[in-house]
Amino acid sequence: MTIVSIHLISLAKPETLPSLLKYIQSSNIKPLVQAKPIRWVIRPEKIQVSELHNPRWDLFLIFEDTEPSKAFISSLLDTSPYGAKGDFKVISHWTTNSTVPSRLVKDFLTKTNPSLLHPTQLPSLTGALDNPLIKESSQDLSLTDTFRQWIGTTTDPAQLPVAGAVSMFNLLAFKPSMKTSYLRYAKAFAETIGGKRGGTAKLFGNIMKDDKERVSEDTQGVWHEFALAHYPSLLHFADMIGSKDYQEVNQKHRVDALGDTCILCTSELEIEKLMKEDKAKL
Template sequence: MPLATVHLVALAKDNTISNYVKALHSSSVKPYVVSRAVRWIIKPEKLSVPELLDTKWDLLIILPASEKMPSQCLDKTSISAHWSITAGVPSSLTKDFHARNQNLLHPNPSSVPALTGSMNKPKMSNSSQGLELAPDLLEWSKSFSLGGGAMSMLNLLAFKPGKEAHDSYLRYGAAFAKSIGSKRGGTAKIVGKVVPEFGSADEDRAGWDEIALAHYPSIGHFVDMLAGEDYQEVNHKDRLPALRDTLSWMGS
């Protein structure tokens, strides 16, 4: 099973995203994903809390684990903080990843599903911590100004002990892929089980179980999903009961 390493990077004060990405692409590595940090959707509550929340991250980079981050991209003159975690990803997801990713990022307009109308009568919550639509998230989505294009969301998952919790999350994942996510254009780009003690630079050792990078055609499609009764039924039945901690971080 191929391995992939997730890197979060905070830039040094005088560096820019443009300069950092140029330096990354001038090296020999070929990232799966380079994404600008946009917003926390769910913040971790038990695992990696200071490591992740005490830093303003600028970039998400996912590399094949066989390709190390270039030394110039980890130099203290280039970055102020770095965090990583490695996971085994099914070869069905890594095969032809770059071509599939380009199709997701630049789709034929006719292939992008219409919104379902969930926002006509949205299911709301006081907080987005349960992957629900909260007023602050809704207001932010209306003012989002990066062009309305495709979004990616990094998820880290830690499951409650026992087979029941894991099976419960598998039911959620199946429902996401079959209907509640897919009919809004949602799809899993990268999913994998964390490989502990892999030895990457600044590796997280908090005990996360899985990573998942989800794609949405736009922030509107993501919000349409969160607002839907169909999504929230499965979320509350199968996703939330399975997790002892999680995080979701939106990028573009």
């Protein structure tokens, strides 16, 4: 297992994000993931509500939890309330640690993630959006009119509010003795309901309460696991959650298994785009 640290960062001025990205780049500490938080799909209802309900997160990061990465994060937060580097200032910071299977981390930066973010071909949509299942609330991971209107009616992934691949950052807390039900959902997600739409859990693991011990599944009121689920586009994600085949599995195995959850839509491509634009100005 590999220990990773997961971070959400909010800046005093969002327009200074390029400066923060430069600072990360100059540190020689390569994040496994650096992504732009886009919007909440599901908000937490019970766990760390005030900590996570930040009006605006500017950057989502995952690092291998090494001494250099710890020192780097500390350098961002080195004064009270938070430190300033260059022309950016961190005003809010949420973090947790997790174990991740080492096989997922091994070639993540060089092979796995680049191939997901820049595929040679996109999987076809299933047609579920022609007559989608719509609910008033997204809290059970259903498609809502609000989300549908946000992505629009385009069938071109390049014309979406966020172009290209997105990753959904999930935090999961299980009800007592209900994780086996969620594992049935995860199996169906990988093999059918998610997989056929290009969905894949590219990073996942157990939340740790310290550097040595994972949170017990019997412990309530805390997060147990995280997952970073990749989708080729927002359309592919909507095609899944608005479909009958997905909701049959979701409602049967996932919804009742969770005591609380939250899902934040993020985009690594938005960060790549921002860095290219900033470099072009030089």
